[in-house]
Amino acid sequence: MAVQVHRERVQVGIVGAGPAGLLLSHLLAQAGIESIVVEARSRIHLEERIRAGVLEHETAAVLRETGLGDRMDREGLVHDGLFLQFLGAAHRIDLKALTGKGVMVYGQHEVVKDLIAARLNEGEVIRFECENVSVRGIDTQAPSIHYEHGGVNHEIACDFIAGCDGFHGICRTSIPPEALTLYERVYPFGWLGVLARTPPASHELIYAGHDNGFALLSMRSPEISRLYLQCPPDADLALWPDERIWEELDARLSRSDGFRLTPGPILQKSVTAMRSFVCEPMRFGRLLLAGDAAHIVPPTGAKGMNLAVGDVRVMARALERYYARHDGDAIAAYGPACLRRIWRVQRFSWWMTQMLHRFDDDSPFDRRRQLADLDYVAHSRAAATTLAENYVGLPMDWGDGP
Ligand code: FAD
Numbered sequence: 001m002a003v004q005v006h007r008e009r010v011q012v013g014i015v016g017a018g019p020a021g022l023l024l025s026h027l028l029a030q031a032g033i034e035s036i037v038v039e040a041r042s043r044i045h046l047e048e049r050i051r052a053g054v055l056e057h058e059t060a061a062v063l064r065e066t067g068l069g070d071r072m073d074r075e076g077l078v079h080d081g082l083f084l085q086f087l088g089a090a091h092r093i094d095l096k097a098l099t100g101k102g103v104m105v106y107g108q109h110e111v112v113k114d115l116i117a118a119r120l121n122e123g124e125v126i127r128f129e130c131e132n133v134s135v136r137g138i139d140t141q142a143p144s145i146h147y148e149h150g151g152v153n154h155e156i157a158c159d160f161i162a163g164c165d166g167f168h169g170i171c172r173t174s175i176p177p178e179a180l181t182l183y184e185r186v187y188p189f190g191w192l193g194v195l196a197r198t199p200p201a202s203h204e205l206i207y208a209g210h211d212n213g214f215a216l217l218s219m220r221s222p223e224i225s226r227l228y229l230q231c232p233p234d235a236d237l238a239l240w241p242d243e244r245i246w247e248e249l250d251a252r253l254s255r256s257d258g259f260r261l262t263p264g265p266i267l268q269k270s271v272t273a274m275r276s277f278v279c280e281p282m283r284f285g286r287l288l289l290a291g292d293a294a295h296i297v298p299p300t301g302a303k304g305m306n307l308a309v310g311d312v313r314v315m316a317r318a319l320e321r322y323y324a325r326h327d328g329d330a331i332a333a334y335g336p337a338c339l340r341r342i343w344r345v346q347r348f349s350w351w352m353t354q355m356l357h358r359f360d361d362d363s364p365f366d367r368r369r370q371l372a373d374l375d376y377v378a379h380s381r382a383a384a385t386t387l388a389e390n391y392v393g394l395p396m397d398w399g400d401g402p
């Protein structure tokens with residue numbers, strides 16, 4: 001018996017409804033280009049998945065300029081500084097004074113909620129809970145996305161496919177391996193992240209480099225704290241009951257001025273392994289990769305989601321030029337334009353990570369060098385400006401893109 005296939009056609013097929021895929025669909029719609037987003041998980045899962053929290057100045061501006069800024073500006077927290085903490089003392093980096101800019105603390109899942117609501121206003125453009133997603137014909141003029149949903153096979157024929165399906169997705173692995181060069185560094189630690197119902201003990205983020213390992217104090221609202229601890233990459237959460245987490249956070253964030261955390265109920269905990277990863281090139285035929293599908297940074301610089309936003313901004317512009325004047329050069333320019341920024345952000349995220357974490361094979365020399373690095377950033381305006389300029393975000397447009 002012939003298997004029933006539901007067929008449709010769209011200009012751009014997008015795999016993955018994370019920040020990259022959803023924002024790309026939104027930007028394309030504003031340019032009059034149709035897209036469909038194919039996502040493996042449910043809407044609820046996406047809207048409750050706690051991840052990033054810091055939006056660069058320009059990321060917040062992009063959301064605002066494209067009509068997505070209302071709730072962010074009402075509920076997000078504008079931060080003009082952050083603290084670097086080591087040897088029991090906190091040192092404020094005044095982002096605003098050093099760069100004229102700040103950042104916005106607003107959860108990634110809130111950005112995702114806003115994007116899903118905006119996209120669904122335009123019809124059934126996001127397909128949730130798709131199974132067995134695959135891409136075909138990516139090196140031809142007629143690529144297509146295939147998936148199953150509710151026992152029916154679906155095929156979406158497109159002009160281009162945007163692979164926005166994260167590090168573990170199927171798009172990058174659909175490219176012949178010999179066509180790609182992968183650059184990777186895996187770190188010998190991870191982050192244990194918790195969401196806790198307790199007012200943040202500091203109104204600005206604290207990045208702490210302690211002898212026991214790294215700790216980070218962040219937040220989601222005046223009532224909810226977001227905290228992270230360096231841990232083994234495969235840490236077993238069963239070995240981390242709430243009391244142990246608070247004890248360790250308290251030890252790593254304590255200061256000689258008497259600063260203390262106020263423990264509260266832990267609402268969620270998870271462990272994330274850490275890696276630096278870049279896939280080059282970012283395009284194979286008519287498949288264009290963006291966000292975590294193409295690159296990963298360790299979270300210490302708060303850059304992953306911001307890089308995804310930068311990629312899809314450039315991709316949307318490339319596709320716009322393609323449809324306006326059939327300009328294939330714009331598509332070819334997409335990856336190289338993104339990679340310049342990606343490598344600078346890789347450098348910053350690696351630098352923050354190696355400065356603030358303990359490595360198993362650290363020698364006493366390495367530890368003293370780390371402390372000297374922190375001391376330099378805390379006390380030199382030039383070094384602090386370097387951190388601040390990268391933290392609030394390097395320009396998304398270098399002027400050499402499509
Ligand atoms: P994703 O968000 O991973 O989205 C990919 C989507 O594709 C997912 O919805 C997934 O379900 C879907 N998918 C996967 N496979 C398939 C398939 N086969 N078919 C269909 N769909 C599929 N970044 C920051 O900028 N600032 C921060 O402060 C920050 N902190 C972080 C803290 C932690 C603990 C972690 C884990 C990450 C943090 N990041 C941060 C990184 C940020 O969360 C990611 O870089 C961001 O989610 C990348 O967006 P994306 O859309 O590329 O990928």
Ligand code: DHB
Pocket residue numbers: 051052053054205216218219226299300301302303
């Ligand atoms: C958060 C995450 C980060 O990786 C970071 O560097 C700062 C804040 C957060 O989830 O709030």
